[in-house]
Structure formats: structure tokens, C-alpha cells
Amino acid sequence: MKIIFESCSENEAFARTVVAAYITRLNPTLEELSDVKTAVSEAVTNSIIHGYENGSGDIVMECFIHNYDISITIEDFGVGISDIEKAMEPLYTTRPEWERSGMGFAFMEAFMDELKVESVPGKGTKVFLKKTIGLCEEQD
Amino acid sequence: MLKENVATGFHYEIYKNCLIVYITQDLDHHAVKFLRERSDKLIEAGDIKHIVFDFQDVGFMDSSGIGLIMGRYKKVMFLGGRACVANVGNVVDKIFRVSGLYKIIEKYNTPEDAIRALEVKV
Numbered sequence: 001m002k003i004i005f006e007s008c009s010e011n012e013a014f015a016r017t018v019v020a021a022y023i024t025r026l027n028p029t030l031e032e033l034s035d036v037k038t039a040v041s042e043a044v045t046n047s048i049i050h051g052y053e054n055g056s057g058d059i060v061m062e063c064f065i066h067n068y069d070i071s072i073t074i075e076d077f078g079v080g081i082s083d084i085e086k087a088m089e090p091l092y093t094t095r096p097e098w099e100r101s102g103m104g105f106a107f108m109e110a111f112m113d114e115l116k117v118e119s120v121p122g123k124g125t126k127v128f129l130k131k132t133i134g135l136c137e138e139q140d
Numbered sequence: 141m142l143k144e145n146v147a148t149g150f151h152y153e154i155y156k157n158c159l160i161v162y163i164t165q166d167l168d169h170h171a172v173k174f175l176r177e178r179s180d181k182l183i184e185a186g187d188i189k190h191i192v193f194d195f196q197d198v199g200f201m202d203s204s205g206i207g208l209i210m211g212r213y214k215k216v217m218f219l220g221g222r223a224c225v226a227n228v229g230n231v232v233d234k235i236f237r238v239s240g241l242y243k244i245i246e247k248y249n250t251p252e253d254a255i256r257a258l259e260v261k262v
């Protein structure tokens with residue numbers, strides 16, 4: 001599944017809802033569904049406010065399912081990240097004036113099994129997210 | 141007591157010096173933009189000291205919601221007040237736990253419990 005959408009805050013809900021619908025066939029628990037939705041929301045929000053600095057641009061989201069693994073990539077062609085390690089530190093934010101909590105990458109890391117970030121300053125950023133669905137014990 | 145319904149996904153009550161914000165939509169960066177502006181106006185307009193966020197109708201939240209709460213927490217803390225959350229469901233609770241928000245914000249079952257704990261003078 002591949003979709004390209006405009007970088008605007010209304011599309012944050014759109015993107016996570018699309019992914020949630022896409023992974024329904026893996027029969028995820030409510031918790032797994034929330035985890036994936038949160039991670040997608042964080043990555044898309046990053047692209048909108050940091051990548052494109054609230055300006056216009058395209059965000060490309062690709063998802064595929066292999067066995068019980070869901071892989072998601074979210075890519076923008078914005079300003080990029082010069083120091084990825086620093087960007088991924090919990091509570092670090094380049095935008096304290098916007099009240100960003102600095103927890104975007106920390107949440108992606110906490111809620112998914114794998115997180116990988118590739119970025120070239122001036123070219124853009126690509127975030128890889130992966131999670132195995134169905135690992136948790138069956139919940140009510 | 142003052143009450144208002146707006147189409148922007150939340151309504152509020154002011155009880156004495158306590159602002160209760162009932163959030164009625166998913167809390168992401170998009171939603172937070174409106175909520176931040178509205179709640180700050182209310183804090184600045186009245187004699188608000190404490191703030192309580194009600195999450196009864198919130199089915200989704202990301203780190204933008206943490207930014208919102210921490211920002212309002214700093215505001216009321218500066219006024220000598222406290223910040224609380226109420227009616228926190230499983231989804232939102234996990235976000236609060238992972239973020240460590242409970243180190244600074246108090247959790248209560250209902251807004252009424254929060255108000256009682258804040259000892260808002262009648």
C-alpha cells in the first residue's frame with residue numbers, strides 16, 4: 001500500500017486511520033492498534049512541522065504486511081535532520097516555542113519493535129517502523 | 141459556573157478558581173493547536189489557579205497531547221496552582237505512563253474527585 005498526501009495537520013488523523021484499517025486483517029489487539037496509530041501520528045507530525053516547517057510538500061507513506069509483521073515507511077522531502085542521534089534523544093526538541101514535548105521518536109521507539117531513521121539535510125527524511133502483531137497474550 | 145460548547149472538540153467549566161477542560165476528540169498536533177489557544181485565553185482571562193483535563197471522550201493521543209498538558213502545567217504552576225487529569229482510559233493512560241507525565245500531573249477518576257483534592261474553596 002502506498003499513498004502520497006499533502007503535508008497539512010488534517011492529514012495526521014487520515015494517515016493513522018488508513019494504517020489502522022490496513023492492519024485490521026492481522027487482527028491486532030486494541031493496544032497494538034493504538035501503538036501503531038501513535039507511531040504513525042508521530043512520524044507524520046514530524047514531517048509536517050519539522051520536515052516542511054508547516055509549509056507545503058508531499059508525504060509518502062508505504063505499508064506492507066509480511067506474515068505478522070507490519071512495516072511502515074514515512075518519507076518527506078523537507079529540510080532533513082543534521083544530527084539524527086541528537087534528534088532521537090528523549091525530550092530534545094528544536095522547537096520548544098511550539099511546545100513540542102520532544103518525545104516523538106521516543107514514542108515511535110517505545111510503541112514499535114523497530115525504528116530506523118535516514119535523513120539527508122536539504123533532501124528529506126525517511127522513517128522505517130516495524131512491529132509484529134499478535135505477540136501479546138490474548139486480551140479481553 | 142460558566143459553560144460553553146464549541147465545535148472545536150472540547151468544552152469547559154470554570155468552578156471557582158479551577159478550569160476543567162473536557163476534551164471530546166482525538167488529541168494530535170492538529171487538535172492541540174485550537175485547544176492550546178482556547179485554554180490559555182481562559183487561564184489568562186479569569187482567576188484561574190488550577191486546571192483539570194477530562195479525557196472521557198478521547199480515543200487517541202500522541203506526544204502533542206503531552207506538550208499541551210506540560211505547557212498548561214507550567215502556566216498554572218507559575219500561578220501557584222496544580223494540574224490534574226481525570227477519566228483517563230487505557231490508551232491515554234499508556235501514553236502518560238510512557239512519557240513519565242504522572243511525575244508532575246495528578247490522576248483522578250473524575251473531575252469532581254480532582255476538585256475535591258484541589259480543595260477549591262466553595
